[in-house]
Amino acid sequence: MPKRPPKPTHFDLCEEYLQTVRDLLAHPKVQSMGRFMQHRNVDCLHHSLNVSFTGYRICRRLGLDCRAAARGGLLHDFFLYDWHKGNPHKGLHGFTHPRVAEDNAARYFSVTKRERDIIRKHMWPLTLAPPRYPESYVILLVDKFYCIAEAFAPSGFKGVRRLIRHARKNGLLSAPLLPVNLD
Ligand SMILES: [Fe+2]
Numbered sequence: 001m002p003k004r005p006p007k008p009t010h011f012d013l014c015e016e017y018l019q020t021v022r023d024l025l026a027h028p029k030v031q032s033m034g035r036f037m038q039h040r041n042v043d044c045l046h047h048s049l050n051v052s053f054t055g056y057r058i059c060r061r062l063g064l065d066c067r068a069a070a071r072g073g074l075l076h077d078f079f080l081y082d083w084h085k086g087n088p089h090k091g092l093h094g095f096t097h098p099r100v101a102e103d104n105a106a107r108y109f110s111v112t113k114r115e116r117d118i119i120r121k122h123m124w125p126l127t128l129a130p131p132r133y134p135e136s137y138v139i140l141l142v143d144k145f146y147c148i149a150e151a152f153a154p155s156g157f158k159g160v161r162r163l164i165r166h167a168r169k170n171g172l173l174s175a176p177l178l179p180v181n182l183d
């Protein structure tokens, strides 16, 4: 019987994930998400990393398009304003921000159809059209999980904290942007 490939370590997964989103994470507009609070003490960049890294691991495990999950997940809340201070766009933030995030993603990066669907449908069923791809369902469920979980664990989660430490060491995240103490 052929030997199963060894299970990747957390370090391997961090490396692989960071390679997948390297260009996005290095972009100043993505880094600027660290200035906007999302839930309680968690900023938008940290929240997006939670969603993206967890979605990536789930999709990888399920044999789905984990690259689309990582990239779409990282950009799912790429709306670039502090929603606590009001919505610069017409309408309610909950309904309008997926479209704003999709427009921003397409403006700054080359995004695939699947990544656009992940971003645009992540608030479903609030936004009426249902997702077209399984990766979109994974991200919308993971997003909902973190919306609740971040309220109870504002200092972050072990796996993602290790990922952020790894990203910082490699110069992929500017330290002052992240409010959580990772040292
Ligand atoms: Fe959102």
Ligand SMILES: [Fe+2]
Pocket: 047, 051, 076, 077, 143
């Ligand atoms: Fe979100």
